Amino acid sequence: xxxxxxxxxxxxxxxxATVAFNxxxxxxxxxxxxxxxxxxxxxxxxxxxxxxxxxxxxRFTAQLNRASQYISLLIRDSKLSDSATYLCVVxxxxxxxxxxxxxxxxxxx
Amino acid sequence: xxGVTQTxxxxxxxxxxxxxxxxxxxxGHNAMYWYKQSAKKPLELMFxxxxxEQTENNSVPSRFSPECPNSSxxxxxxxxxxxxxxxxxxxxxxxxxxxxxxxxxxxPGTRLTVL
Numbered sequence: 001x002x003x004x005x006x007x008x009x010x011x012x013x014x015x016x017a018t019v020a021f022n023x024x025x026x027x028x029x030x031x032x033x034x035x036x037x038x039x040x041x042x043x044x045x046x047x048x049x050x051x052x053x054x055x056x057x058x059r060f061t062a063q064l065n066r067a068s069q070y071i072s073l074l075i076r077d078s079k080l081s082d083s084a085t086y087l088c089v090v091x092x093x094x095x096x097x098x099x100x101x102x103x104x105x106x107x108x109x
Numbered sequence: 110x111x112g113v114t115q116t117x118x119x120x121x122x123x124x125x126x127x128x129x130x131x132x133x134x135x136x137g138h139n140a141m142y143w144y145k146q147s148a149k150k151p152l153e154l155m156f157x158x159x160x161x162e163q164t165e166n167n168s169v170p171s172r173f174s175p176e177c178p179n180s181s182x183x184x185x186x187x188x189x190x191x192x193x194x195x196x197x198x199x200x201x202x203x204x205x206x207x208x209x210x211x212x213x214x215x216x217p218g219t220r221l222t223v224l
Contacts, residue, residue, distance in 0.1 A: 004151070008149075031209050032209045032210045032211070034210075034212075042217070043199055043215035043216060043217050043218055044152070044199075044215050045215070046212050046213075046214075049210050049212070087151075087152075091209070096154060096157075096165065097154070097213065098151075099151040099152040100151055101149065101150065101151045102151070
């Protein structure tokens with residue numbers, strides 16, 4: 001089993017749609033969880049950290065399920081500018097961050 | 110300049126060349142990282158420096174040699190590379206290596222092509 005697993009997509013959704021991504025991780029000792037966003041041919045940038053209680057930032061909601069070892073990202077009211085690759089990042093249990101391969105999102109006009 | 114900068118942005122080299130990638134961070138961070146990103150593969154951590162000391166070498170071949178002269182600068186020296194080393198090389202920095210929820214800030218990357 002891969003350490004961090006994501007559906008590569010692409011997810012093609014119309015503007016205004018709600019879309020959700022899941023990410024599973026294998027190390028039950030992991031403590032830190034993130035979603036990064038990477039635009040085409042650009043560097044990854046932090047979108048949001050994912051806390052045990054779940055957290056929301058505008059149209060974005062992140063959830064952590066430790067029992068099932070997955071994290072999720074929900075995007076409401078999708079915008080064209082949300083088109084990007086979303087990277088799930090989990091620490092390895094020893095402060096080393098493991099990146100997923102990313103999920104590609106295309107928001108269509 | 111702010112954030113994390115990398116030079117050069119693009120590099121084409123032959124298998125017998127020697128070149129160096131440079132990374133500089135202006136964020137006052139103590140940890141710096143080299144990652145490799147190949148097509149359709151996740152980012153692979155190569156090296157970590159924390160307070161200028163190398164704390165991680167992720168089984169990287171010796172043809173890649175890192176150098177961290179101070180906490181703001183990081184180099185990756187390249188020699189006798191293989192075509193499969195062609196990739197995007199990303200530098201990142203964070204406050205330190207051991208805190209949880211430690212956001213990493215990435216530079217724009219160097220796109221390397223080995224002929």
